[in-house]
Every structure is written in structure tokens, then in C-alpha cells.
Amino acid sequence: MTDQRDEPAENISGGAGGGGAFTTFDAEGTSGTRAEAVVDELGARYWQKAYGGQDGFECLVRTILSQNTSDKASQPAHDSLMTRYGPADELAETLAEAPQDELAETIASAGLYNQKSEVIVRTARWVLDEYGSTREFDRFVREDDPSEVRDTLLSVKGVGPKTADCVLLFAGGRGGVFPVDTHVHRIARRMGLAPADADHEAVRAHLERDVPAEKCGFGHTAMIQFGRDYCSARKPACLDGPEACPLYDSCDRVGIDELDGEVRDPADVAD
Helix, strand or coil: CCCCCCCCCCCCCCCCCCCCCCECCCCCCCCCCHHHHHHHHHHCCCCCECCCCCCHHHHHHHHHHHCCCCHHHHHHHHHHHHHHHCCHHHHHHHHHCCCHHHHHHHCHHHCCHHHHHHHHHHHHHHHHHHHCCHHHHHHHHHHCCHHHHHHHHHCCCCCCHHHHHHHHHHHCCCCCCCCCCHHHHHHHHHHCCCCCCCCHHHHHHHHHHHCCHHHHHHHHHHHHHHHHHCCCCCCCHHHHCHHHCCCHHHCCCCCEECCCCEECCHHHHCC
16 A cells, blocks of 8 residues: 555645646446446545646646656655746746756756756747747647647657646646556556557557546546555555455456466566
8 A cells, every 4th residue: 555645645636736626526327338437436436636727838847747756756846846947827938048957956856857857948948939938838738729739749859648648637627638657557458448568559549438538537647546555566456355456346457466476567468
């Protein structure tokens, strides 16, 4: 089990100050697919959601900081960055002029700080070149066609699919977006919701096809929390017996041998 002092105890996407609307998760009715049924089961455990409403560029920076690290490490880096370079609606203007060594020192807790500071400064300059200001970029994220926003973000060096999708979800508040991080990629394949050898983009396609648009954002954040609490990469709870995992009966346990305790990547056992 994850130490709840280190990770959030509730599934509140984007943080309390994110600007999203808090709603209870309603899983009443019949689930149309296995993936939707899994999301509905997670609703009984992680019922809160709040996405949309974040500033687009701040969300982009925050997601870059979170790459290849935990919330525990990236959150202090984000807070330090905002203290030094905020406010949010002028962030690109400030970061575009920031000395990279100073920025790297500011975000050191996030790890890979030299690489991330380079990406952030380069991205800030791109925002100003293309949109003229942080506010205009934020408007683009909120109001333009989601597929155009996604393709545009993916054209930026250092911005991958998960980062682009998180900006669409948490800043744009777009329905039908199911970002795939390492937790979602592992769990979807382990449970049999996507092919065992599916890459991140293939997992995203399967989940966005099989989960209703209004549940995708919640499904993403709930699956991450479930991965932290139960379905870790090396020692999933099912190794302690069926009663240890609340989704045991919904899972194919691809790559998991409960008898000898061996855990393999689902892709390694794909037919």
C-alpha cells in the first residue's frame, strides 16, 4: 500500500486550486464495456474528480516537471517555479527570459532538471513566437479544436502524448481524453483492457473507444491512484491473495504468476 502521507489520499485531479468543478461520480446503470465497468468499480473507491480550469501554459509546465518522477518530487518544483516566475498568466513571458541554470536550480527536486529546464525555456519561447502571450496560448488550449490542440502540442520538442493529453484534460476540460502514463499503460494491459503488447498510443485508443467521454478524465486519475495503492509494477496486491485487490475479479492478471510470485511486463507474455 502507498504511504498516504506521500501521495494524495483522494483522487482530485489538478489539485484543490485547479479551477475544476468537483462532482460525485455516478456509476448507476449498466456499463457498456469492460473498460467502463472497471472505471465504474473505481468510482466506489475514488469518487472525487476535478479537471478543467487550469491555466494552459502552467499545466504544460507542470506536466513537463512530472515526467519520470512522482508527485512528491514534482510538486515542490512546481511550487518553487511559480513562486519565482509567476503569475500564471504571464508565465511564458517570464520563463522565456529565465537563465536556464537558475531555472534548473529552482526545479531541482523534480529530477532531470537540466533537461526539463531546457524544454521549459524552449517551450516558453515557442508559445510567445506562435501566440504572442501566455493568455492567448491558454485561450487556444481552451477553445480551439481538440485534435488541432493535440497535434500542435505534439509538434513541440519535449512534449509527448501524455503531456499533450493532460493539457487537454486539465486545462482544456475536454471530454473523451484519457491520458496514458506508466500506471495506466501497465494496468490497462495487465487487466486485459488493451492488448498486452500495446504501446501508449494504442492503449489510449482502446480506452477512449471503450470509456464514455464524460468518464475518461476520471478514469485516468482513478487508475493512477489505483496503481499507487494496489497495482504497482513490481508487487501488485493480488500476489497477497484475491482479497487483497478490490478489482481482482475484473482483472486478467496478464504477466502475473500468483503461484510463484513472478511479475512480468504484459508485453513479455503477449502471443
